[in-house]
Amino acid sequence: NAGVMQNPRHLVRRRGQEARLRCSPMKGHSHVYWYRQLPEEGLKFMVYLQKENIIDESGMPKERFSAEFPKEGPSILRIQQVVRGDSAAYFCASSVQGASSYEQYFGPGTRLTVT
């Protein structure tokens, strides 16, 4: 059973470009979470999605950031017009259910560098 897959692992973008981060959850998991981690800091929740639905996006910046989890294919975190402050590691996690008692399984992350 493959784990959570994220690609690309490293992404370099110039200021003003768009960044697209992809996440394929573990097989059988239909709940996806995105987190951002700044250097030497813990994770910050961004968004929680189920297939075709955004359940909680309270951690997502209101502008330039969007996320989707279509019926087919991976979940996408999209950052438009990137700025230097967007440089961080972005982690995706999945769980078999969304209930609080279920642990989340993490992908290896995408390290975004904005130059």
Add this chain to the structure above:
Amino acid sequence: AQSVAQPEDQVNVAEGNPLTVKCTYSVSGNPYLFWYVQYPNRGLQFLLKYITGDNLVKGSYGFEAEFNKSQTSFHLKKPSALVSDSALYFCAVRDGNYQLIWGAGTKLIIKP
């Protein structure tokens, strides 16, 4: 508001000695508590969780954690540390909502 505190930025332990990584929490309802480990340039790996039942929870790689409701703590422990345990450890809590609230992390360094 929910919160998680890991009071130590770094913990240093000699190989073979017992280790403890501290975590305290604040939630409004029943807590669901988790420990994760992160190795350099890697994602987080689930270690163990407390949902209900026995206060002592056993997890992966010989780690265990003790839930203490009166002290609102969930400290991570291991009887005998290995150099390979050196990593960043995160405590997290949920109280029935979707979000995991994370501690800032504790860097564990095991010296040979």
